Structure formats: C-alpha cells, structure tokens
Amino acid sequence: MIKKLRLLLIIKLNKGVINMNNFKKIGLTALGTSLIASSAYAGALSVTGAASITFSGNDSGTGGNGWSMSDSVTFSGGGEMDNGWNVTVSYELDSSEHNATRQMDSRSVKIDTNGMGVITFGGHGGSSAMGAVDDVMPTAYGESFDILSATNEQSTATPFNAIGSAGDDNQFHYSSGDLVDGFSISASYVPANGTTEVESSVDFAVAYTGMEGLTIGLASGENNASGATNNTDNTTMYVKYAYGPVTVGIQESEIDSTAATNDDEFESMGITYQVSDDLTIGYTESSYNDGNLATDQENSNLSAAYTMGGMTLSVAMAEEKNRGGSTAAADDVKGYAINLAFAF
Secondary structure, eight states: OHHHHHHHHHHHHHHTOOOHHHHHHHHHHHHHHHHHHHHTTOOEEEEEEEEEEEEEEETTSOOOOOEEEEEEEEEEEEEEOTTSOEEEEEEEEETTTOOSSOSOSOEEEEEEOSSSOEEEEEEEOOOOTTGGGSOOOOOSSSOTTHHHHHTTOOOSOOGGGSSSSSOSSSEEEEEOOOOBTTEEEEEEEEOOOSSSSSSOEEEEEEEEOOSTTEEEEEEEEEEOTTGGGSOEEEEEEEEEEEETTEEEEEEEEEEEESSGGGOEEEEEEEEEEEOSSSEEEEEEEEEEEOSSOSSOEEEEEEEEEEEETTEEEEEEEEEEESGGGOOSGGGOEEEEEEEEEEEO
C-alpha cells in the first residue's frame, strides 16, 4: 500500500498536479484499512482473580489455627481463527497449588467451534465430565461436608472428590452446549501414563434443562488410576428444580470398585431460598458409606451468603454424625466457618 501511494505521488508530481485533499483522503483510507486488518487478528487478554479469608473452628478442640487465606489470579488470552472458531489459552496462579515442582494450577487450551461444541485440553486442573457434577446440590456456602474439612477436622465423607476421572493432568474434554430442546452432552478422556494413570479413563455426562426451572443430569465413567486391582465404575444422578426464590435438589452417587469393600454410596439433598438479590440462605445434608461402615456417616450444613458488589460474606454451621461409621460420642462433631471473599 505504501509503495502504491509513493508511485501515485511521483506520477502526480511529474504531471505538476497535486490535489492535497485527495491525497489526505487516500492516506486516511489506507491507514483505516491497515488498522482494521490488524485488529481482526488481534487477541484479547483478560485478567480475573479471587481472594478469600476464612475463620473456622469445631467443638472437638483439634482444629488448630482457625485463620486461613486463599487467592488466585487467572490470565486468559484468545482470538478468532480464519474459520470462525475461537481459541482461548488460560493460566491460573493459585497460592494453594504452588510448590517446588509446579507454580501454576489450572492451565488449558480451549477451542470453541462456533456451533459444534467446545474442545478443551487441560494441561492441569479442570474437571472431568463426571467430576464437574460430583455434588451439584444447591447451597449458600459449601457442600455438606466442606465446612468440617476446612476446620482441619478432616471429614471421612469426601468420596466424591475422587469420583470421575483418575486425574486432571493432560485431559481432553468436550462439551456440546445446548444440542436440542435443552439436551447437552459432555465427555472427557484421561490417557494412561503408566504411573499415576495406570490405565486410561473415560467419562460421559448428559443434562436436560428444557423445562423452565428444571435440571436433570446423569453421568457415568471410570477411574483406572490404580490399574486392574482397584478400577472403579462411577455413576451419579441428580435433579434440581427452581421455583421463584426457592431451589431444591437431590442426588445419588455410587462407586463400584473391583475390590468390593471399596464400593461407595453417597446421597445428598439441598435447598436454598433467595431472600433478596444480595442474600441467600441454604441447607444441605448427605449420607455416606464406603462399603466398610456399619453405620452411615451423616453430614449437614446450614449456611447464608450476603453479596456486596465484588465482596461476599458467608457463614455456615455444620455437623457430622457417626464419623467413619463410628457411633461413639467423640465421632459426632460440630463446626463453623466465616468467609469473606473478593472477586475482580
């Protein structure tokens, strides 16, 4: 373009005629075209983050220091390809994941095919198709067993931190989005690496949201991290319904293991009530048996959350009965948590 402008100027100079108004128009048009062409290939960069401060405790006296803090920052960049698809690369810096061998938590490359679903490759972090729905019950703050885990009173009822794929490193994930009449599907694949992932694992999930307020989901998959000696087949089903300010839900899940004594069953329910645009209260409870417990372990959590712009104040009171299947009085524990979270 510049060469053409120079040639045009020389020709006009040779003719002894220079129309400055036309020259300005030509120059501005060339500049505008150049800027438009450049912006079409420019990628967008965004930075998001969150931080929270928590004070928690329990009545067993073994909680230690009740203060804790977590924070993370995510960098995302992307742009549109020539075929109309969009690609996004994300990196997350997470203080809880920082160690000598890894400075980043989640990192992924996501390709949106613009109508045919989203394909994601997760180098680390992220959830499998099943792991994303391990516990989707409505709550104002925390799952049924989260609060006591946060007080260093480690709940036995954390089985569905393990449900889903064997791991979250080098994972392929596909999500269809809304296919037809509210139906969507997703799938994930974790290839074997011979060490932490002895065999490859595959998960599938389907969800229906075609009726106002109603969500129905089913997910099934395998976890082959331990190899043939303790492979597991995982299944979860859930229903949620929102009517006005009230949302209720119920979920049942199980892990069927090669070793019969490791068969897990987990049931949970939850209800939330949105008092206002800023205030939500909720209650959730669950029961768990890992195949070895004489008595089901039971967890419950009563919580409330109040949002003030980019800040949310949450409080929760939790109780755990029959910890580890024991009916001893010492295995009934109560705890609490107060959390102040910031997002930007």
